[in-house]
Amino acid sequence: MPLTKKRIGIVCPYGWDTPGGVQSHVGDLAEYLIGQGHYVSVLAPAIDDASLPEYVTSAGRPISIPYNGAVARVLFGPIAFNRVKQWIGAGDFDLLHLHEPAIPSISLLACWAAEGPMVGTFHAAATRQRVAFAVTPILEPVIEKLSARIAVSEAARETLQIHLDTDAIVVPNGIYAKRFDHAVIDSRWTGNTIGFIGRFEEPRKGLEIIVAALPEIILTLPDVRVLVAGPGDADAFLKDVDPSLRSRFTFLGRISEEEKANFMASVGVYVAPNTGGESFGIILAEALAAGASVVASDIPAFDSLLAHGEFGTLFSSEDANDLARKIVSLLVDPAAHVEKAKKGRQYAQSFDWDVVAEKIYDVYEMAMVGRTGITLSSDIRAWNRFIGRRT
Amino acid sequence: MSKYLLLVFIVALLGWYLSFSATRLDRLHHRVETSWANLDGLLQRRAAVAIEIARSEISDPASSMLLTFAAHQARDASVRNRSQAETGLTGALGILLENAQDFSTPNEQELLRELQDLTEKIKMAISIHVDSVNRTYMVRGKWLIRTFRLAGTAPEPVVYEFEGDVL
Numbered sequence: 001m002p003l004t005k006k007r008i009g010i011v012c013p014y015g016w017d018t019p020g021g022v023q024s025h026v027g028d029l030a031e032y033l034i035g036q037g038h039y040v041s042v043l044a045p046a047i048d049d050a051s052l053p054e055y056v057t058s059a060g061r062p063i064s065i066p067y068n069g070a071v072a073r074v075l076f077g078p079i080a081f082n083r084v085k086q087w088i089g090a091g092d093f094d095l096l097h098l099h100e101p102a103i104p105s106i107s108l109l110a111c112w113a114a115e116g117p118m119v120g121t122f123h124a125a126a127t128r129q130r131v132a133f134a135v136t137p138i139l140e141p142v143i144e145k146l147s148a149r150i151a152v153s154e155a156a157r158e159t160l161q162i163h164l165d166t167d168a169i170v171v172p173n174g175i176y177a178k179r180f181d182h183a184v185i186d187s188r189w190t191g192n193t194i195g196f197i198g199r200f201e202e203p204r205k206g207l208e209i210i211v212a213a214l215p216e217i218i219l220t221l222p223d224v225r226v227l228v229a230g231p232g233d234a235d236a237f238l239k240d241v242d243p244s245l246r247s248r249f250t251f252l253g254r255i256s257e258e259e260k261a262n263f264m265a266s267v268g269v270y271v272a273p274n275t276g277g278e279s280f281g282i283i284l285a286e287a288l289a290a291g292a293s294v295v296a297s298d299i300p301a302f303d304s305l306l307a308h309g310e311f312g313t314l315f316s317s318e319d320a321n322d323l324a325r326k327i328v329s330l331l332v333d334p335a336a337h338v339e340k341a342k343k344g345r346q347y348a349q350s351f352d353w354d355v356v357a358e359k360i361y362d363v364y365e366m367a368m369v370g371r372t373g374i375t376l377s378s379d380i381r382a383w384n385r386f387i388g389r390r391t
Numbered sequence: 392m393s394k395y396l397l398l399v400f401i402v403a404l405l406g407w408y409l410s411f412s413a414t415r416l417d418r419l420h421h422r423v424e425t426s427w428a429n430l431d432g433l434l435q436r437r438a439a440v441a442i443e444i445a446r447s448e449i450s451d452p453a454s455s456m457l458l459t460f461a462a463h464q465a466r467d468a469s470v471r472n473r474s475q476a477e478t479g480l481t482g483a484l485g486i487l488l489e490n491a492q493d494f495s496t497p498n499e500q501e502l503l504r505e506l507q508d509l510t511e512k513i514k515m516a517i518s519i520h521v522d523s524v525n526r527t528y529m530v531r532g533k534w535l536i537r538t539f540r541l542a543g544t545a546p547e548p549v550v551y552e553f554e555g556d557v558l
Contacts, residue, residue, distance in 0.1 A: 115418075117425075141415050144526055147422060148519045165529075167522045169515050362512055366519060369429040 005037050008364070009093040009374065011084075012044035013105030015062035015073035016052060019199075021279050022099055022123050025152075025173045029097075030055055032174075032357045043087050043106060045075035059083045059106050067103060074105040084109045085376055093374040095364055100124065101146065102139055102164065111142050116374040117367040119360075120146040122168060123279035125155035125300040139164065147367035150360065152280045155300035169363060172305075173280045174356035177349055179257060180289035183265035192224045192331050195267030195292070197260065197283055198274075201232040206273030206297065212320035213327065214245055220328045224248065229255045229263060264290035269330045272296040275318055281305045282351075288312065289348035293330050293337050295323070311344035313337075412533075413541045419527040423548045426520040433516050434477055437509045438462040440502060441480060444487070449499050454487045470549055524548045 012026040023044070030040045040055050045062035052058060060080055062073040084106050088096070094117070098107040101120045111118060120143070143149075143164055151157035151168035160168050189195070194217075200207040210226060217224050226249050228234075234251035241249070255263060264270055270292040272284055278301040285305065287294050294312030296302040306312040313330060315322040330337055349355070441462040445455040461476075461483040468476035484506070527548050530536060 141411075144415065144530075145418060147425060148515075149522075166526065167518055169518055363515060366426075366429045366512075366516055369425055369432065 005039065006094045006364070006368070007039045007092060007373070008033060008041075008095050008097060009088070009091050010040065010042045010097045011099060011107045011110045012042055013072075013074050013100050013103060013107045014045070015075075016044040016046040016056060016058075017048060018062075018073050021173065021282055025123075025280075025282070026099055027053070028174055028176075028353060029357060029360065032353050033361075036357075036361075041087070041091055041093075043084065043110070045073065045080075045106065057087055059087070065104075072103070072105075074103065076104050076106065076109060080106055081109050081113070085113050085378070088114050088374060089376055091374070095119065095368055096374055097121065097360075097364070098146070102143060108139075108142060111145055113376055113378070114374050115145075115377045116372065117364075118146050118374075119148050119150060119363055119367050121150040121152065121171075122156050122160050123152050125153060125159050125279065125304070136164065148363050150363060153301055153304040155304040156279070171359045171363070172351050172356060173282050173285070174353040175282060175285050175289060175348070175351045177289045177352035180261045180264070180286060180291075180348075183261040183290050186262045186266045189227055189263055189266035191268060192221050193266075193268045194224065194226045194327060195229075195263060195270045196226065196273075197229045197255075197263070199230055199232055200228055200237060204275050204277045206275050206318075207237070209273040209275075209297075209318060209320050209323055210271060211241055211245065213324035214248065215242075216321065216324035217327055217331075218248075221331055224331070225250060227252060227263070227267060229253070229260070260286070261290050264292045267292060268334070269293045269295055269327055271323070271327065272302060273315075273317075273323060274299060274302070278302065284312065285348055285351045288341075288344035289351070291341055291345045293334065293341050294344065295326050295330065307347075311340065311347050313340075409535075409539055409541065412530075412536055416527075416530055416536060416541055416545075419523065419530055420542075420545045420548075422523040423520075423527050426516070426523045427548075430513070430516040430520045433509060433513050434473075435466065437506070437513065438466045438480065440506050440509060441465075441484060444484075444502055444506070447499055447502060448496065449502070450487060454483075458483045458487060524550055 010026055010030055012023055014020055014022050016023055026042060026044070030042050033040045034055060042056045043059050044056055045060060046052055046056070046058040047061055049058045060075055060083060062075045064071050064073050067074070088110065096110060096114055096116070096118045098111055098118060098120045100123050101107040101111045102122065103124075111120070143166065149160065149166060149168035150171045151160055152171070152173050154170060157168045157170055160166055194210060196207060196210060198205040207228065214224070214226070228249060229252040231254050238246050238249060264287045270287040272281065272294070274297055276299055278299060281296070281301045284294060284296055284302060288311060294306070296306060296312055296314055297317035298314040299317050303314060306314060308314070313326050315326045441458055444450055445458040445462070450458060461480040465473075465476040465480040531542050531547070536542065
């Protein structure tokens with residue numbers, strides 16, 4: 001794809017050690033770009049420096065702050081700011097790609113400290129934030145420095161338009177769609193099964209809503225089973241579940257990428273009952289790529305990803321009765337939904353890294369037109385030049 | 392005494408804020424230049440591809456004439472008439488491709504693929520450019536910046552009324 005190799009710096013605001021959508025997106029993107037022959041350096045907060053991939057530089061230990069209804073592991077402050085400046089100064093980058101620059105994090109600091117071609121990606125789709133109007137005057141001059149903005153979904157783009165009065169290009173998060181082409185149907189997981197993947201101990205992942213919907217589903221489908229994949233303490237979870245329902249749950253623990261593809265292709269219906277805090281819903285794109293029948297809560301990110309229900313079924317978020325109805329209708333008559341799943345599979349190809357990374361690189365190229373690389377703003381400030389100070 | 396100190400402080404703060412605003416505005420003017428250079432380059436390439444298409448087997452003589460005319464007009468248009476000329480070219484390409492048969496020759500397929508590629512990029516470039524122009528207008532409109540003439544001699548960015556969908 002590229003005619004010339006570039007030096008690209010990517011800033012990830014969230015702790016690299018904690019699994020999350022933004023982190024894995026940044027990791028995949030960095031690896032893809034490196035595969036294309038570019039030099040890529042990622043700056044991210046990290047607890048354990050030793051376990052970082054070669055291309056990641058640690059900016060220090062993240063701190064946990066409550067943000068946007070969830071706990072965010074981010075980093076800021078004077079020491080972090082110095083690290084950011086050092087990294088920018090030493091990197092000799094042609095372009096910076098900042099993720100989620102509108103939250104208090106190293107992305108925002110990097111945007112403040114650097115001058116030159118910068119691209120920002122906005123992940124969050126917040127429905128309302130009352131404090132937003134108060135911080136806008138601080139954010140605006142900083143966010144304005146970005147040569148181009150990317151939003152990962154229509155919902156994220158709208159959030160940006162409302163809060164910061166600026167437009168963005170929509171480029172979705174990427175998946176490795178080819179992995180899901182070769183998914184094998186596993187008979188252990190077929191039948192009237194409800195599939196769930198995620199850290200089920202977190203309430204916002206919504207496994208409780210499936211539990212609450214179960215009695216109603218059993219009335220029509222007495223043999224229904226729930227298959228849960230993902231890390232967590234299964235016994236602790238089952239303790240709070242009605243004893244008569246416990247036998248219907250199977251916990252698979254953490255599964256590999258290959259198993260994940262097979263799992264999604266095999267289950268009767270794949271359910272994402274998340275109650276919020278989701279930026280994109282990459283797992284749904286993967287489920288679609290595997291050809292699963294998908295049921296998801298109608299939170300903004302999922303609504304946007306499934307195109308208001310065109311490629312999967314949406315239920316009213318946190319409404320167990322509605323969820324039960326939607327699951328039953330899919331499991332009772334699978335043939336009626338084959339067409340939708342087929343369409344979803346086709347649609348999921350547009351999230352493949354080959355397509356997504358190409359688009360992101362197009363945006364990079366547009367930002368880099370006629371401009372020299374990244375410098376520190378402090379180098380060009382008049383008074384610093386005057387007193388001969390260099391940072 | 393403290394009155395004067397306060398005055399000095401206020402003047403210093405104002406000075407800093409003016410310098411900050413001037414940098415901010417300068418950066419925005421820069422951004423507009425960059426985004427325009429990028430969009431302009433892509434549009435030029437599109438005009439070149441359009442002329443290629445006019446010469447190829449895709450196009451019948453009448454459409455060729457129309458297309459060549461539109462492409463040259465788009466290339467030669469002044470900055471202010473550019474938007475209209477580009478829309479004209481879009482229209483000419485649209486008419487041709489709508490009635491087009493399937494093209495089996497590799498050369499023609501290549502041309503169409505290139506056009507499609509460019510269209511995607513132009514859409515992005517327009518969105519980037521329109522955003523930087525809007526931003527610049529907004530900041531230029533602030534009263535402090537108008538009062539102290541921080542925009543200096545930088546020309547006002549031209550607002551382009553591109554149609555949302557180029558193709």
